[in-house]
Amino acid sequence: MASAAEQLAANLNFAAFAKATDLQKRIWFTIIALVVYRIGTFIPIPGVDPAAFAQAFQQQAGGILGMFNTFSGGAVERMAVFALNVMPYISASIIVQLMATSVPSLERLKKEGEAGRKQLNQYTRYLTLVLALGQSYGIAMGLQASQGVVTNPGLFFVASTVITLTGGTMFLMWLGEQVTARGVGNGISLIIFTGIISDLPRIMFQSLALAREGQLNPFGIVVVAVVMLAAIVFIVFIERSQRRLVVQYPKRQQGNRMFMGESSFLPLKINTAGVIPPIFASSLLLLPSTIIQFAGMGTNVPEWLAMVQGQIGYGKPGHLALYGLGIIFFCFFYTSIVFNPEETADNLRKYGGFLPGRRPGKQTAEYLDFVLTRLTVLGAAYITIVCLLPEVLISAYSIPFYLGGTSVMIVISVTLDTVAQIQSHLVAHQYEGLIKRSKLRGSGAPKR
Template sequence: MSGFAQNAESGLGAFSKADDLKKRILYTLLILIIYRFGTYVPLPGIDPTSLKEIVGGNQRSLLGMFNVFAGGAVQRMAIFALGIMPYISASIIIQLLTGVTEYFKNLKAQGEVGRQKITQYTRYGTVILALIQGYGVAISLENSQGIVQDPGLYFRFVTTVTLLTGTVFLMWLGEQITARGIGNGISLIIFSGIVAEIPGALASTFELGRTGAISSGVIILILLLLLIAIYFIVFVERAQRRVLIQYPKRQQGNKMYGGESSYLPLKVNTAGVIPAIFASALLLLPITLSNFSSSSENSILISITSMLGQGKPLYMIFFAAGIVFFSFFYTSIVFNPTETADNLKKYGGFVPGIRPGERTALFIENLLTKLTVIGSAYLVIICLLPEVLIANYPVPFYLGGTSLLIVVVVGMDTITQIQTRLMSVQYESLIKKTKFNR
């Protein structure tokens, strides 16, 4: 207990000296407050009463998932109704192009200059997708009777421009959090939207229990399942397969140097929460397509969208397939076994029993494939199992597996970044004390 108290005291002492970290946290909180405020500013020319009735009856469909990622802005048809999903969709397209086209592969290999160009293309893609989706939303609102007070070309123009501006502004806010805040800007925006709606989701769930719509035993079972899922997420996200790396001894004069050993940590879930977000973004595509025609012309898309409701077999199959695909695809982008093996060989490191170079790259690749199989299976279980239970009861989307995964993983990453910055402050303080004592 005394050791824990000392660690806590030293952590508080380091935080009190971390002026830059305090500014970053306050800056991040300010931006998130601005974002939450925007989710309550409605589009002009909308009848909120009619909108609430229509959206309220579709919360069990893909529209409910869209509403989760938009932080509740869809059900209020706010200026941030598109949320950050166009940016995520553009990121998916650019990353797919990076894996299959030589031009984007070369851009990625150019380092910082290439990354800046890729970021620029992602922004352009975000604008194009937001423009298309915004226009689709405007048409969809006009096709829904009673929502639009004065339909016509002017309403479509204003709605499209407003939604486009809202998405671009959110993209800019996310980049500001990444650059000047505590990092993970886009993820934190999604995280804050979900967290802000969870208290209301819990309250509505307890209200259903009070009115008898669902039994108390079911509520207890759901809460227990959520707690088990949180523990499972934390356990797997911290799990690593450490590969022993040995460095040879070398003699200089009469002294021996080297001979140390270290570990190459390979996470079980290298892709993190990205596969779940990307798979969700693709599942929202039918909503975008169905918005461009009247109800008599898009009956096929409407049928597909209805079959992609929460807990439906088609939804479960596509969602699981998307998670598995993006787990392997994103892992291949963020971790290159050949590059890692070359770096080890360059600095004299090797895996005991494995020949340096190509054999080491093949060993790491096989190991990473096995870990990705486990990681993708874990993501499928976390994202889909709670949906099976929740789909049979009127429980909000915010208590689903995807929402829970995003909240826990992003929360862990944010805490890790804060701890890293605190450690850098402690090291700087220690270095200053050492120089002063000398």
């Protein structure tokens, strides 16, 4: 039988949306913030020759730069002020989460509730600044090393580039936090989502133009399109899938009343790690070779390093094998961070809940670990297939731009999350309306 919340959600319509003025304000705030972000992706940093940089970028458009360019909505290709996007913030968030599981002081902060979470967020901001400074400095030096890209190389160009790119990242971090607090959904995820969506029309027109000129096989484009559509359906099915463990609560007595035991569900997602594993795996594989090429060192690469690049370069069999192994490793690694079976079992015992047939405490934790391990095997296989299959097709048909399964996963995951956020706001508005109407009926009842 459907719960009250599910019944309300099923009855949502445009009339309910028209009455939810707070939700409308949140949506408008989100749209305005994302428009500001898109404007920033077209403002170039000073001192860079756009034509020379575009020519240098096309030489590595299929590598890690291509992936970052897709995530940033073309800001990397234009070397705009938002070229770094929110990648330093994402890296900093992951590093802080990893440290929170191994550093005792950070682990204590993690358990202190809201106050500890705010302090960890502050550490994340500081680390974001450090990473943004390091990455922007590396980009500035790489631009200078590329012949003809920088009009006036020197200390002033390096300083202005570092300040501009770091400031852009910090502004996007602040903008994402504002969208999270005043808008709809996770602001950082929506920024990445907007970048990917805005770059899709360019990729489609570029594909058609190359096919018309005979540089791309039309059959290859059709195959990639069909695979992408099938991947969308597959991703939606898996992301919506859950393993629900029944949680039983015993009978309890409150005053003279006896409340019967209740039951609920503990939902475990098949893909607990999300899109973090492919992002980490691809970054580790492609970043060193891309930095070498981008810094203009391609002609001075040692022989042993050139041989390694030839074996694990983008699209090579060695790269695909290491990419798949990296995804599997980070799936298990990140799942162990975001879900702690012992902590979950302890929380269930504190609130009097238990899994039928399992004793509270250690036995419950072992069972949760047993179930989660098998779900992670399925999740790792699912992410590996979704991410590797487009890479194989791109390499087989020599498609000169990035369009990977990671982008599709991010778009679908953020879309589902945003729809759920809007639905939760509408359900809350429906509840508020029911409560107000019940109070009015109660106040208007005749007194005895």
